[in-house]
Amino acid sequence: MFALHKRRIKRKPRTSKEFIIALTLIVLAICIALTASLMSNRGASQAKPKAVIIDGLLHYPNETFVKEAxxxxxxTGFEVDYIGGEKVTVDLYRRLPSLGYRIIILRVHCGPLVETLPNGTIVPGEDAILFTAEAYSPNKYRIYQRGQLARAVITGRPNELYFAVPPWFFDECAEGKFDDSIVILDSCYGFYSTSMAEAFIRRGAKVFIGWDGEVQAKHTDYAVLVLLKYLLIDRLTVDQAVKKVMDEVGPDPYHHSVMLFYPSSAGDYRLERLKR
Structure with missing residues (x-):
């Protein structure tokens, strides 16, 4: 008979090639993850703040203003979008709070909201409306045509009807929030009442700047350029900048309207210095 002896087989420890390869892969994966995270954070921190010029004054073009602004x-570190002409639509106003602009220049018509009675009598309201450059059609935007939109006509052009938005459009129909934006209405009647300014503030804007009455296009364009200089280059507060504009440019020489801002609590607001 033979006795069977079990022979112990010594296993090679896994500290050789397999362990080294596994460890290398783990370290490599960690390095890739850290690099991706750092690159992502760096990209986010270096992203330029955005500004937009919305130009719906179809009959009063001013390329010089657009270029200088x-x-x-x-x-001063801003990436600038220009939205002009027929691209100034109801849908643009609806999406505007969500687009991430820090400075918004609205070069669009603005006027008092009035009601026309069946007998033709015109009853002035207490609110102002922002014009689009989108021709009015009773069959379009039916979902909003229960008081959220208005029909607008430009003085001297009675046959041209455009969609317009009242203050409550931003409360009831807009999406997203403004990013502590400075909103500059480069047009008439921004402060026909404070209702339009209040609507922008409720939607997340930091401050709303405009005129309290009618203003000529060339006057407001020049005033807004001076305002931008004081806000961006000299880094004055909103209150200081608006006062300096009124000292330097003055009220509209024909209509005597003046530049105002809202709310008063934003008077001390100053744009932070941007890295370029």
Missing amino acids: TSLLNS
Whole structure:
């Protein structure tokens, strides 16, 4: 008979190639994850703040204003979008709070909201409306045509009807929130009452700047350029900048309207210095 002896087989420890490869892969994965995270954070921190010029004054073009305003904004670290002409629509106003703009220049018509009675009598209201450059059609935007939109006509052009938005459009129909935005209404009647300014503030804007009455396009364009200089280059507070504009540019020489801002608590607001 033979006795069977079990022979112990010594296993090689896993500290050789397999362990080294596994450890290398783990370290490599960690390095890739850290690099991706750092790159993501760096990209986010270096992203330029955005500004927009919304230009719906179809009959009062001013390329010089657009170029100079864009240059001022670019030189102080802003990426600038220009939205003009027929792209100034109801849908643009609806999406505007969600688009991430820190400075919004609204070069659009604005006027008092009035009601026309069946007998033709015109009854002035207490609110102002922002015009689009989108031709009015009773069959379009039916979902909003239960008081959220208005029909607008430009003085001297009675046959041209456009969609317009009242203050409560931003409360009831807009999406998203403004990013502590400075909103500059480069047009008439921004402060026909404070209702339009209040609507923007409720939606997340930091401050609303505009005129308390009718103003000529060339006057407000120049005043807004001076305002941008004081806000962006000299880094004055909102209150200081608006006062300096009124000292330097003055009220509209024909209509005597003046530039105002809302709310008063934003008077001490100053744009932070941007890294370029």
